[in-house]
Amino acid sequence: MSFLKKPFKKLEKIKDRHNHNSASDGPSTIKEDGASGTASPQSGIASSSPQSGIASANGQDSSIPTRQSQDMMRDEKKRRSIDKERVKVESMKRNQLARIESANFLRTGPEDLTKLYKPYSMNMSRTREYDHRILFKDIDFAKMDGQVITFRARIHTLRRMSAKMVFIVFRQQTITIQGLLQSFQKPQAEGATEAPGPDGTISDRMVKSVERYPSETIVVVSALVRKIPQGMKPVQNATIHNHELDIYEIHKVSTLSENVPFTVYDAENINRDNEDAEVEGEDSDSQDTPEETPRTSAEWQKHLKSVDNSRTSLDTRKPRSLPQRVRLNNRIVDLRTGPAQCIFRIQSGICNLFRGYLDERGFIEIHTPKLQGGATESGASVFEVNYFGRPGFLAQSPQLAKQMAIMSDFEKVYEVGPVFRAEDSNTPRHLTEYTGLDLEMALESHYHEALDLIDGMFKHLWAGIYQRFQKEIDLISHFYPHEKVEWLEETPRIPFKEGVQMLMDDGWKDDDGNAASPLEDLATAAERRLGQLVKEKYHTDYYILDKFPASARPFYTMPDPLDDRYTNSFDIFMRGQEILSGGQRIHDSRFLEKRIKAAGINPDSMPEYLEGFRWGAPPHAGCGIGLERLTFLFLNLGNIRLASMFPRDPKSLPAKAVINALRHPEASTTNPPWENSDYLASQDEEEGMVDRRLQFQPLEKLIANYGDAANTSWLDKRYQVWRHDATGAAQGYIVHSNFIISVGPPLCAKSQYNHVISAYLTYLKEHHSNLKPIWMIVNKEVEEYLGEKFQWRTLACIAEERADPRNNQAIKDKDLERKVRHADKEGIKNAEIVSPIPDDIKTKIDARVADWQHGRKGQQVHLTQIRPWVDEAHRKYYYASDSVGNIHAICVLHQLSPQNGYQIKFSLEFPNAPSGSIEALILYSMRQIAISDTETSQVTFGTGAMPTLEGGRNLGKQKVKMLKKAYDTINKQFKLTNKSGFREKMGVWNEPAFVAYPQGGLGAGGIRAIMGFLEEDG
Structure with a gap:
């Protein structure tokens, strides 16, 4: 019944907190939304309503209206979330500073404190040296007890036991053995008068530095072979059960520039029951090693017994499910298993x-x-x-x-x-x-x-x-x-x-x-x-x-x-x-x-x-x-x-996207601006990283190089934008409630999607692990990668509504033709606003936008705010006015990637405009863009709602049925497909866009978060 231990522990903690609150000396006053009241000694909740009929000991009513209670709970939840995020950011900054300090210490610290773990420089075959490294398969560990060995291996997995000690499992092909790195002077072979190997000290810094090595890092290790003491548990998570290693020297040979999508340890431990291990290892981080820890001391043996359960399981995480598709799509890692x-x-x-x-x-x-x-x-x-x-x-x-x-x-x-x-x-x-x-x-x-x-x-x-x-x-x-x-x-x-x-x-x-x-x-x-x-x-x-x-x-x-x-x-x-x-x-x-x-x-x-x-x-x-x-x-x-080592089937070798010339070659992500910088070559790694961030490609130019309609919304102030250090690629997101909502595909070359998406997901895992991720409005390439590589669930309920400005079928629509004729009869004239835009025109248009916003009715659903004058360099402006100069409509086109053309970012018909004004202006704008930019093959109106939701990858029938029902309700409430009917007259075709999320990451709360984010005015 070990699976009940954790819930019971949590219930006991809640009970203790409740008892502590009940024992408070006096009532506290709570003010919420202007209401005040006296807290009940029993509940600690303000009593501001006389309607429940239940009175406290002092004669005051001890209950509050249900609606107010829900608001208070929601505000409290929001406050806790903000506090948690602030603590997380502070922790992240501390860790980042610690890593920088550790890297600087490795470069400048005393030799005796750094020589045992200083990373090797890149092997360029300058010299030929033989370190007498051994292969696990060639030795009998029973005969090597008490001997020092040197070997090269990958880190299979590791676990921090305290600030002074970390367990590491090393792997050579199919053989694994557990090692123990602990801060002290140095291990000694039994009977030896002095410590083996070079001089040096295993410091706390060394332990902290090594425990940050990701799984699959290649290291060279010198260690003492030691038999597991009699009466202690053998090592279960390694193929060598009765021996382990006391590590005194470990050097990184190869650094992972990108975290692997799964580790070999994950792949080899699918469906393993970790529940007992989770409970037993729950408080392991709080353990401290004795100050004096020679390997033969009684204190050391006592401490070994206290962590003996770690030999049974080095991983307290829940086992991941790794479908065959994920493993085959990451074949290099899978082949290491x-x-x-x-x-x-x-x-x-x-x-x-x-x-x-x-x-x-x-x-x-x-x-x-x-x-x-x-x-x-x-x-x-x-x-x-x-x-x-x-x-x-x-x-x-x-x-x-x-x-x-x-x-x-x-x-x-x-x-x-x-x-x-x-x-x-x-x-x-x-x-x-x-x-x-x-x-x-x-x-x-x-x-x-x-x-x-x-x-x-x-x-x-x-x-x-x-x-x-x-x-x-x-x-x-x-x-x-x-x-x-x-x-x-x-x-x-x-x-x-x-x-x-x-x-x-x-x-x-x-x-x-x-x-x-x-x-x-x-x-x-x-x-x-x-x-x-x-x-x-x-x-x-x-x-x-x-x-x-x-x-x-x-x-x-x-x-x-x-x-x-x-x-x-x-x-x-x-x-x-x-x-x-x-x-x-x-x-x-x-x-x-x-x-x-x-x-x-x-x-x-x-x-x-x-x-x-x-x-x-x-x-x-x-x-x-x-x-x-x-x-x-x-x-x-x-x-x-x-x-098959690298299997080939009908789905292999997917077609590669056609690469168009970039609008801004200097803002490329495949050849970023710092790549050929002589200055950065002379900088230290950490200093160079800071300088590189100063050279990131401007977001506006990235949108013009790689963007689609959804990416233009990142220019709003409410969006946060993550940048990829190696390439400068960008991804926009918003934190809303308990969700982190990413919008649009990454801004980079499609050939870089895999690398950039993996890095972005690693960032979310490290910095926003308390938030559930949802990724909206992604193209088929991103949808496929998330679904196949990471087993995210995907669905389609929206589509990019595109049209060809060079051959627009809309002019053949009789109803549209009638509206355009009517606008012409009313004296409506269409014109382009040539840059630089006069201030008086801006003032007029801003006033008309304010009129439009004031006249809106009902709840609005949108990705972006009405801010026409953002990034003017990549926008074209068209407006419709009458004979006396009154502006009746505006159309703003935002430049996207060469492949995607332009987005009709805003098309607003202002109050009291003659019928047909906006239709005539949009058609005029499309004709003008086809003339001025002959390479443009399409424009997009942005995303529009599809009539029904369609299931994508990794979704069961029941889940799709439930989501369809929820979507139909939202569609009816917000009339999401109303715009699509208007756009169909403009000759659009639909290109499905997708929503993606990990298993358990959407549900009703996720849908509410998406709708709340879309309803926000920022």
Whole structure:
């Protein structure tokens, strides 16, 4: 029942506070919104209403109206939030100063206090030195007890125990060991008269500096190996359980310029139960180490016992859920995990065993070209490439080249190489590029000669893998549980017709109610069911299906001499799925050409291939094996992508956005202004960072380079803007209630989105962890990254409403044409205000804007305030006036990125304006912008509400249903789609924009926060 400990502790604290308040000496006076009253001794709440009928001991009513109570609670909550934010900012400043002070101390401090943890300079191979560094896999820790070792490793995870001590787990590939860094003079090997290694002191500064190292930092460490004292718990969160390290020297080798999206520790501890650890480690930070702490002292042993529970778990955080998509999208980090390391060791072993078995039997390894002039098997699933102006194709298999090698009298050949399949199959068992294990051999009399060899090779593989890689298999099984592959001494060889009959006898049918056909290939579901039936009957996971139908085989497969509806070909299955296809090939040239034409392939596209047959070819057979499929089925990984180092499927290689020339090259984020600065090169790192911030690109220029409509709202005073130190990229946000609302995509090149968004989310986590993040009005690239990388939920209820000013269909709208005619009859003239804008024009327009604001009715929903004269350099101004000079409408266009053109930032029709004034002015503005800026292909009216909410990524049906209901209510209340009807007449098209938030980050409170933010006047 440990999960109840924390809530009970919190209840006890609340009770204690309540009792403390009840014991106060006298009543306190509370004033709220002008009301006053005397606090009840029991509740401490002002009594200012006589209506409840409940009186306190002094005759005063002890209750307050419900509405006032809610206001008081809301104000108190707001006050606490402000106080918490202020404390957080002060803490952040202290930490930042501490980091700067620590960096300065490393540069200028005494040598004996810094030499043990000073970071190494960048390795440029100036010298060649050998520090006798060891690899964990090469040593027996039991024999190294009391010895000092030096090694390089990554920080797997670390945990601060006190100001003087930190636990660190180090990782070398799949091996992890726990180390302990504690401020004292230096550890001594047992029996030694003096401390080992160089002179120096492990200071509190050293401990504080090291505890800030992020996970995955690469370090060089010197430490004393020490056995866990008898009677104490072994280390559970490391693969070395009975030994740990006393660290006395640690140097950073490589600095992380960006935090990893998840750590290897996270990935390896999914679904681990941390509840007990959370309670046990709750007060660990308050523990202090003894002042005198030699490792053999009784005080030290006593302190070790007080933190012994930390050996059970070094992480008191809740375990993160890491979906496979997140891990595959961050493949480099995922490949560092123990199971991934083991998967590819086993995969390497498969290739080694494959090669060794065939080498012993006289096979020759060959390497064949992957660029071909024609399709290997059929034209439907090949990748076509431009080969110097001529069509070329990536090889679907080395089939043709293997056969050509047999015709060249190589007799027995094999290849391990890439295979390309242009099949749009987004399944857990298909890839568009994989590694093929192919072999081909000449036959004496029967294709079963090849089948016998292949069967023996697989059994050799199974036995070899279990013999060589049992440790790796055991580690993988903790993450992907599976049973050992079962195979028989004599493998079942089932004719295809008999396999189909087994399915028929079982009554198997597909989703459409169709039974398996003996003359057609088996569907995936049929293969799986047949595998189950074979396992029940023969007690094996591994079997052969022989004599496949001709309809399921390529043109070069030899027909069965007894029934040409079938072929001399076979598939081999494991765990109910195909791992190999093979068979005898046609070696007669005339017969082969006939089959090629029947398959719809032009024989002239493969002259070299056919020449070999015309010049005489021996009978031969062979097979092809998918290495990744073999690996994932053998280990039961569930998804073939986990068996591919960098998997390629139909969703890989997304299209890159077209890069337009920047309006302000000097404000680029890919080549920021300080990048070539000679001055900054001479500055220290921390000083340089301060100077860099002074050189950040102006926000106005970033909007003109990279911005969309939502970004222009950041110019309002109520927005805060975060800047990315490395690139100068920007992101605007507002803190509202308990939420931090980010608006629009980052201002940077789209190629930098991943880097910048990760840094921004890290900033939110470090500086606003008490606030729930919501990200509004993001484009599809940001939405995809947040949804796929971080598993944020996304939805679409708004759209950018864009129009083409060069070819605007709005002029064909009869109702619009009638309104424009009416404005013209009323004497309305449209004109552009040329810069610099006269003060008298500004005064007139400001007065008319005030009239417009005064005449507004109902609640208004908006992203930005009406401030026409902000960033005049990037705005164009148009107004409509009558014959006497009265201004009736204004249209302000704000320059966006070259791709997005302009935003119609403000289009206001003032009170008493003739009908059609604003419509005529907007059309005039669009025509003028098309003339003055010929590169502009679109303008946007900004975001408009969609009629209904649409669910995006990581949202369940019930959640979407609930959000739709809430959105419909808000839409009806605020009439959000009213503007969209007007804009449709202007010829707009919709480009969906998205709202994104982490799981549990929206709900009713989030919707209220968004609406409250949109209703604010700032």
